[in-house]
Amino acid sequence: MAIRNIIKLGDPRLRQKSEEVAITELQSKEIKNLIRDMNDSMNAAGGVGLAAPQIGVLKRVAIIGSKELQETGENQRYLNQPAVKYRVLINPIIEPLTDKTQGFFEGCLSIPGMRGFVERPNRIKLTYYDTNEDQKQEIIDGFEAIVVQHECDHLDGVLYVDRLKDWRLFGYDQEMSALIASSET
Numbered sequence: 001m002a003i004r005n006i007i008k009l010g011d012p013r014l015r016q017k018s019e020e021v022a023i024t025e026l027q028s029k030e031i032k033n034l035i036r037d038m039n040d041s042m043n044a045a046g047g048v049g050l051a052a053p054q055i056g057v058l059k060r061v062a063i064i065g066s067k068e069l070q071e072t073g074e075n076q077r078y079l080n081q082p083a084v085k086y087r088v089l090i091n092p093i094i095e096p097l098t099d100k101t102q103g104f105f106e107g108c109l110s111i112p113g114m115r116g117f118v119e120r121p122n123r124i125k126l127t128y129y130d131t132n133e134d135q136k137q138e139i140i141d142g143f144e145a146i147v148v149q150h151e152c153d154h155l156d157g158v159l160y161v162d163r164l165k166d167w168r169l170f171g172y173d174q175e176m177s178a179l180i181a182s183s184e185t
């Protein structure tokens, strides 16, 4: 178990483009250790997703969902949302399948205590490698699609605050709790 420091907004590493993982490295000890540390760090922080650059590793690796919360079906960070199925995403590619967007008050472990309203396509095709060497493809919609897009943005040095259209819908989560709750019903 290794909980790594999650770097925060302002750290230049969050703004860099991460490198692809070579297929021959998918099952390497380095990648296994990275994923283990990402799981430990995300669970300790109570997140629903984490990208490698958030622990300072500029590789195209992200995790979504939580192995531990999978059994309880609870989503502790976003209470009104369903639990997200655990996946390791290596070299993920997203293709939006619709022009229809879905708005959500997103948060980020690298921008603690804050939330902001962002709109994204609500149905995507996701292509990725997991730790096996085969490529996977899934159609994902709703809240899971938001989480996937948020994490994949990190791999290109993009943060959700870059996608805010209305800065009045950005602020501290406690101060905005009533607004956030009303947006999710």
Ligand code: NI
Residues within 6 Å of the ligand: 107, 108, 109, 110, 150, 151, 154
């Ligand atoms: Ni984030």
